[in-house]
Amino acid sequence: MSAFEKIFLIGTEWDFVGEIVLRSIVMFILILIVLRLSGRRGVRQLTLFEVAIIIGLGSAAGDPMFQADIPVLYAVIVFSCVITIYKLVTLLASRFKAVGELLEGKAMIVVKDGLFDVKHENDNSYSKMEFFAELRNQSVEHLGQVRLGVLEVDGTLSLLFYGEEDVRYGLPLFPTNYKHVDTAVSQGPFACMYCGLVKDFVGDKFKCERCKRDRWTQAMNTRRIG
Ligand SMILES: [Zn+2]
Structure with a gap:
């Protein structure tokens, strides 16, 4: 087996490839929906808290795309939790200055x-x-x-x-x-x-x-x- 095969192809189940395409499309649409729900208009600059949220969403989004034993539902559950936390904490931060500073620092x-x-x-x-x-x-x-x-x-x-x-x-x-x-x-x-x-x-x-x-x-x- 060449190094190329070992790195790129080892263990590939060809039957699963079509499903990966489908899973990727579904997850991509879900990511977009969740990001829209977050209420942010764009991501030119992120605070540390928002970076943490994005990492949480990102790792949950990637796995179901190509792992046969992870149903998309799991990712949906993670998404719901993360976005709920985001909304809740953002609300707290807007009410209480100390929470905001603890989370994101001060100007x-x-x-x-x-x-x-x-x-x-x-x-x-x-x-x-x-x-x-x-x-x-x-x-x-x-x-x-x-x-x-x-x-x-x-x-x-x-x-x-x-x-x-x-x-x-x-x-x-x-x-x-x-x-x-x-x-x-x-x-x-x-x-x-x-x-x-x-x-x-x-x-x-x-x-x-x-x-x-x-x-x-x-x-x-x-x-x-x-
Ligand atoms: Zn000086």
């Missing part, structure tokens, strides 16, 4: 007045790299454009910007400008590469007073376009 201020909020620097709940990427996705060139940034529980970032006239110097977010500079030979203002604090002059090996780090880059103050 978190991550940028304030053009600076990263260093309160969260020891949190593992968001990675700086991801966060930079999200800011770039929203066409933010540097932190001096951002008045307030809030990380929502579904992982999206909500931003409020400074008006054109109020844009200040800030930490660049694109790799072309986010570069360590030697503060002894460059012209300021400089921005702390970690927290975004801006200083006009920075001495050699000068430590940022907010985050105690000593890496600086050239700050920029371009306005926001578009």
